[in-house]
Amino acid sequence: MESVHPTLHDVLQTIENAAVLAGRPRQVGLLAVSKTRPASAVRELAAAGQRAFGENYVQEGAGKARELADLGLEWHLIGHLQSNKCREAAEAFDWVQSVDRVKLVAALDQARPADRPPLNVLIQVNVDGEAGKSGCRPDEVMPLAEAVAAAPRLRLRGLMAIPEPHPDPGHRRASFRRLQELQAALAARFPGIDTLSMGMSDDFPLAIAEGATLVRIGTALFGPRGQ
Numbered sequence: 001m002e003s004v005h006p007t008l009h010d011v012l013q014t015i016e017n018a019a020v021l022a023g024r025p026r027q028v029g030l031l032a033v034s035k036t037r038p039a040s041a042v043r044e045l046a047a048a049g050q051r052a053f054g055e056n057y058v059q060e061g062a063g064k065a066r067e068l069a070d071l072g073l074e075w076h077l078i079g080h081l082q083s084n085k086c087r088e089a090a091e092a093f094d095w096v097q098s099v100d101r102v103k104l105v106a107a108l109d110q111a112r113p114a115d116r117p118p119l120n121v122l123i124q125v126n127v128d129g130e131a132g133k134s135g136c137r138p139d140e141v142m143p144l145a146e147a148v149a150a151a152p153r154l155r156l157r158g159l160m161a162i163p164e165p166h167p168d169p170g171h172r173r174a175s176f177r178r179l180q181e182l183q184a185a186l187a188a189r190f191p192g193i194d195t196l197s198m199g200m201s202d203d204f205p206l207a208i209a210e211g212a213t214l215v216r217i218g219t220a221l222f223g224p225r226g227q
C-alpha cells in the first residue's frame with residue numbers, strides 16, 4: 001500500500017497539468033532531488049510511490065543508495081562529475097546526467113560493473129554559455145553523443161541542462177526551446193533517445209511546455225535546503 005504524501009501529490013498534479021497542456025499526457029517523469037536530505041526523507045517519498053532520486057555528490061548519493069538498497073530505487077547523478085569519481089559513480093548510480101566531456105565517457109564505460117545493465121547517460125549542455133558552469137557547448141553535443149553511443153557499457157538517453165536562472169521567464173523559455181531543438185537534432189542521429197531533463201522547482205511547468213520529459217525537483221518536494 002502506498003502512503004499519502006500531499007506535497008508529492010501536488011507536484012505530480014502540476015506536472016501532469018503541464019504535460020496535458022503541452023499535448024503530452026503521462027509523458028513527463030519526476031526526479032526527486034534529494035541532495036542534503038536524510039535517507040529517512042527519501043524513504044518517506046519512496047513509500048508514497050516515488051522511484052527516481054537525484055543527487056549532486058557521488059559520495060552522498062552512493063551512501064544513500066547503499067542505505068536504501070532494500071527499496072530498489074533508481075539513482076541519478078546530476079552534479080558535476082570529477083574524473084577521479086567515475087568508478088564510484090558507475091558503481092552506485094543508474095543514470096549519470098552530467099556527462100560533459102569525452103574523458104568521462106571512457107572512465108564510466110570501463111568502470112560500469114559487468115553484472116549491471118548499461119549505465120544510462122545524459123549529456124549536460126551549458127545552453128546559455130555561462131562562464132565557469134558545467135556542461136558542454138551546444139556544438140560539442142554531437143561528438144560527445146557519438147562517443148557515448150560507441151561505449152558498450154553506456155546507454156545514451158538524451159540531454160540535461162540547467163538554464164541560466166534569469167529573472168525574465170521569456171529568457172528561460174528561449175533556453176528551454178534551444179534545448180528542445182538540440183534534442184531533436186540528436187534524435188535525428190540517435191532515434192533511441194527519450195529523455196530531455198530540464199526544469200526545477202521554480203520553472204518546471206515552463207520546461208514541460210518546451211519539451212521536458214524529466215523534471216528535477218528538490219525544494220518544491222522537500223522544502224528549502226538549509227545552508
Ligand SMILES: *Cc1c(COP(=O)(O)O)cnc(C)c1O
Pocket residue numbers: 033035056078079162200201202216217218219220
Ligand atoms: C539542486 C538541483 C535541482 C533541484 O533544484 P530545486 O530548485 O531545489 O528544485 C535540480 N537540478 C540540479 C542539477 C540541481 O543541482
